[in-house]
Amino acid sequence: MSDHTWGFRTRALHAGARPDPTTGARAVPIFQTSSYVFEDTDDAADLFALQKYGMIYSRLGNPTVSAFEERMASLDGALGAVAASSGHAAEFLAVTALAEAGDHIVSSSHLYGGTITMFSNTLARFGIETTFVDPTDVDGFAAAIRPETKLLFTETVGNPSGAIADIAALADVAHSNGLPLAIDSTFSTPALCRPVEWGADIVVHSATKFIGGHGTSLGGVVCEAGTFDWGSGRFPNMTEPVPTYNDLRWWDNFGEYSYLTKVRNDHLRDIGSTLAPMHAWLFLQGLETLDYRMAGHVANAQAVAAWLHEDSRVAWVNYAGLPSSPHHDLSNKYLPAGPGAVFTFGLNGGREAGSSFIESLELISHLANVGDAKTLILHPASTTHSQLSDEQMAAGSVTPDMVRISVGLEDLDDILYDLDHALETTHA
């Protein structure tokens, strides 16, 4: 094995995917199997006791899924990864591996609406309380920390507010309080930002978006840096004996590997939100071209944002790539290649103009997703964020006139043509 350091694009094609040793298959095979034959009874016992690595049952691991996990870990600069059946499943695994009834988390209020609902509804029902704070106010995170707090949570690029997390400052606040920083980096992907390099401990992605890249499959992943001290006493479930595994202790037995080993063998085992091998394979295909696609997405998004910004029919544009954005400086620091391809704008004429505009588009698709190769559009107040209260919507900077666009890889002229035509129809 050479000690050469391989580049991002090389790892996007090769990490986690040596040729199959049995057949020589160069592409990662889709291991469409639920379970794996043991060598003998000793082998089975060692595998079940975690004394040996290997496959038992696809809820816990599958070779196609492993290839995706290792590739994500490599690209994110993380120690390892555990894949999940959706971005939501990844968030749930990441958070609830640490927090349980009576615990508390501090989270940005500018999250994807579904994540806010998971925290404020389902986690609350399980006895985990969340304090939501303005993500641009680093001191606000610090002030909300309590003795029972287990982690800080934010998004690299807020959905849909576009706020950019000051990752290094938040990591400092977290670490000086003995806590990990968990970050949802769905909108930026490892191609644009690697939060681990700025001190984040846990990075989750909805692979459904740019990682898959073609709007075909749901999936998610939890990556972890492997540098956090889980042995401080603040995380008893990392240091106390685990009865289902012969009383081993995650931190004592697995050290830096303990968090992900627990997420997989304790948490994913019990919750069962496993990624299917077919989807892992589609995400591997997506990752192969991730860097090129993200460059194309960002170039088109920057041009579309600048074009809308100049247009008198448009009231405002909120894209951190524009110098007018309050998030521009943080974007230059953490996302020097560009802050992704999802942003918001508002039309003169407010909510009614917004709906008429969306209904006049011919090329751009009206649907509830982002990160497809195709350009997508949505009115958050009536869709993704419609289940939030007015206060939650205001705290997440969602306004009634807001339109969210996920700029795709079509010819720029055609995206601009469609936008222009729909604006014309709306304002005729």
Added chain:
Amino acid sequence: MPEHEPIPGWEPPSAGERKRILDETRSIAIVGASSNPARASNFVATYLRSSSADYVVYLVNPRETEILGQPVYPSLQDLPEVPDMVDVFRRSEDLPPIAHDAVEIGAKSFWAQLGLWSNEAAQIASSAGLDVVMDRCTKIEHARFAGGLHLAGFDTGVISSRR
């Protein structure tokens, strides 16, 4: 891995060097072996003896006589053969005399497990020509190169177009 002060005359071995050390090893003496199945030493010994790794493993602990159905030896000097590697599960303060013993019996490598670090032990062993690895787990490093770590979703750093 946490940051450590540099040690004059010794560099932590790179991934390629760790693979070479493990490839050149056939027998491993586990110093500080425990009979408690939840302890890392017991856990790692089980892995190193399993069909995944298939090393000859000798267990060393003056306070035990039998672990995992195997005899336990009071010291490195009492083993029936010279082990290729001395793999230590003790406290960092205890490492230097064990490094001396490893040199004295003629082991080829001195390995201190996760969380263990001793400048003195590293200098003793490396100046006598032994390969030295510290603050790493033999189970994890073996699994990194043998594919186990890959199956568990960890980044092995292995990029290869060979079968």
